[in-house]
Amino acid sequence: MAFSERLRSISVIDAAAAVVALVAVGGVLWSPKLSNTVARATGAIKPVEVTVDVRNTSAADPDQFIAKALQSGRTSLVIRNQPAGSVQLIRVDDIRRQIASVLPDGSVVMADDPNREIQGMLDARFVLQGDATVTSSGVVMAGTKLKVGIPVELEGRFYRVNGIVSGVSLQ
Template sequence: MAADLNKRRWSWSLIDFGALAAVLLAVGGVIWSPKLSGAVAQATGAMQPVLVTVDVRGVPVADPAGLIESARAEGKVNIVIRNQPHGTVKLKQISSLQRRLVAVQPDGSVVTAVDPNQAMVGSLDARFLLEGQGRKTGGGVVFGNQNLKIGAPVELEGAQFRVGGTVSGLRLEDS
């Protein structure tokens, strides 16, 4: 009887293959995890400061100046890129943008003036300058595990607001 047990060889069953596949998928998920790749990039020095300029235009707000001041007081905003939360980034600067009216005169000249309705209507036109960590790739700047380019829509969220804007500038700073 003992001789029969020694002669039996272990063979692979369908359950063994399934368990092996699950282990390999788990290991692959850990290796290619965006958070892990970001941590590896930061550890190797591939991450560097990125300045992102976001323009927000025409958002109806009862008190635009108050919203700008509350954002300045917070000093940070949450950023959402392509419906994927990135996290909190530092708000370096926020400035109000003036809308301008353009009129062509009968003689062909162009005249511009500040829009007088902007103060009465109560809409937010502002430029947010954000600072975060990113890395340069062949396809642009990777910011928050998302490839970010000028013209990309983003959402900015503070304690009292959530506004949609467009990336109007990207600059990698040398560290």
């Protein structure tokens, strides 16, 4: 009888507080940060380096664009129209086309394509570093398999460019 009397003395507010406390404990146990920490501790999440080639993109000043992108240090990655979070921008390599010309003496001279400066075209390779789940079928970032040839979008404060994954390597 003592238990039933105690049960009757519990008010609706006490019951609501208990439910809120249980939900809070459940939220802590199932939080993404905790899941990521456990996955990192077990070795399921590893740092990966991803290279993304951006070609033939119009930019008024490609060199200034690259400088601003590097200054921010991070970029948002969108894989197959699904946000994959923010990744660190390690460096941006210039992959502009080269023009070969054969001289009359048979020697070959290489020169940068002058169309880049004239037309304001950006040809660059973005080297990114982020965390991904490594499975037997490949690298998975934000629930999407990341493989060479997959179209992605890189988005920063002042830009949003389309590119193609050209390389994925584990660190």
